[in-house]
Amino acid sequence: MRSAFASFMLCLLAAGAWSQTTAAPPLESLDVKVLNARFIALGTLKEFTAGVTLGAHRASLTISETLKGKPVKSLEGEISASQPQLEEWMALSTRLLIFRDEDDKPSEPMNLERPGLAVITADYKPLSDPVEILRYVKNVIRRWPEGKAPSVRLRLPPEGVALSWGSVGLLVPADERLEAYAVAEIRSKDPQRRTVGIDALRPFKSKANIDRLRLLLKDPTFTIVQAPEEYRGVELREYPVRERAYDVLREWKVEVPKLVLREEISRIATVKSLSLGVVGKGTDLGWLEKARNLRGLEMNAFEGLTTQQLEAVLRLKGLIRLAIPYAGIDDTRL
Incomplete structure (x- = not known):
């Protein structure tokens, strides 16, 4: 299983x-947020003043526990939060989880007492219980003693968007x-x-x-990206597994042989219907003689058909449906 x-x-x-x-910028999992931080601590807001950075305030915090970085009893610096938020946090002695990155830019503390609190872990598990969040943060720090790790962007499934x-x-x-x-x-x-x-x-x-x-690189899986009915009887294939493996190897600077990543396969002898799109007076339709099983043909001939083009169509003995709207022939049964 x-x-x-x-x-x-x-x-x-x-x-x-x-x-x-x-796609849009991805959301950080709690794991990546912890690993990217140089300092993480649990504390409460003691006082604050206007900050230098737009949308930030300079805050003084009392630290009850340092989870990552050099242990401290107090911390001063800019945090991203509105004045009403800060006033409420200070009045209620709200427990805040503070993250400081290497660039020391102002960041919003995680309010562990906020109703509806939810953070997403790397295994897509939403956490809302402050005790579980703190335990998880400590486990991530313990699992990565060096404190840093490269990250990978994954796309969220449809059911994950509500939490993202x-x-x-x-x-x-x-x-x-x-x-x-x-x-x-x-x-x-x-x-x-x-x-x-x-x-x-x-x-x-x-x-x-x-x-x-x-x-x-020789994976046989292909997808049909152009149906023969829409492209002169030619089926266009792409090999996504080969292409993805090729891309990663090239990204790794690995020499790889020349590959077939896109391939055209003629289906003109077996195709039963064709949609040619716009056909101009200079368009050669002689190749239609190879469409021995063709039953339906559609095209847009804004300038009408030349004698040669019309003869090429009339040679299609098995044709039972013809549509050339701008020539006055619309879904005609032959």
Whole structure:
């Protein structure tokens, strides 16, 4: 049975497995937020004044516990919060989880007592209980003693959008769980899962992983991106698994042989209908004689048909339906 983590990762990655479209900025998982921070502490607001940065205030905080970084009893610096928020936090002695990144830019503390609090972990588990959040943060710090890790952007599944506040991606750490998952997925019999595994493998360049991706350069899976009925009887194929493996190997600066990533296959002898789009007076229709099984033909001839073009159409003995709207022939049964 597939593990819960593997199922989650497949769900996240599958939405973008067959395309490389650019999406909105991703949401940080709690794991990545913790790993990107140089300092994390639990504290309460003691006082605040106007800040230098727009939308920020200079705050003085009493620290009850330092989770990451040099332990301190108090902290001063700019935080992103409105004056009413700060007044409420100070009046109620609200417990705040403070994050400081390397650039020390003002950031909004996590209000652990806020109604409806929800944060998303790297395994897409929403946490709202302050005790669970603090325990999780400590576990991430313990699991990554060096304090930093590269991250990977994964696409959120449709059911995840409600928890993502409009974002369509989630940043997760590129750790050993992700690599193990990726290696398992590229061995799958499902071609979409193989592509998902390739995407997840990007941060893990190694000889073993290079060899694994080389095997996928001959993957037989293809998708039909242009039907022969819409492209002069020619079927256009793309090989997404090969292409994704090729892209990652090139990204890793690995020399790879010339590949067939797109291929045209003639189906003109068997195609039963064709839509030619716009046909001008200079368009050669002589190739239609190869369409021996053609039954339906549609085209837009704004300038009408030349004698040669009309003869090419009339030679189609099996044709039973012809549509040339701008020539006055509209869905004519022959």
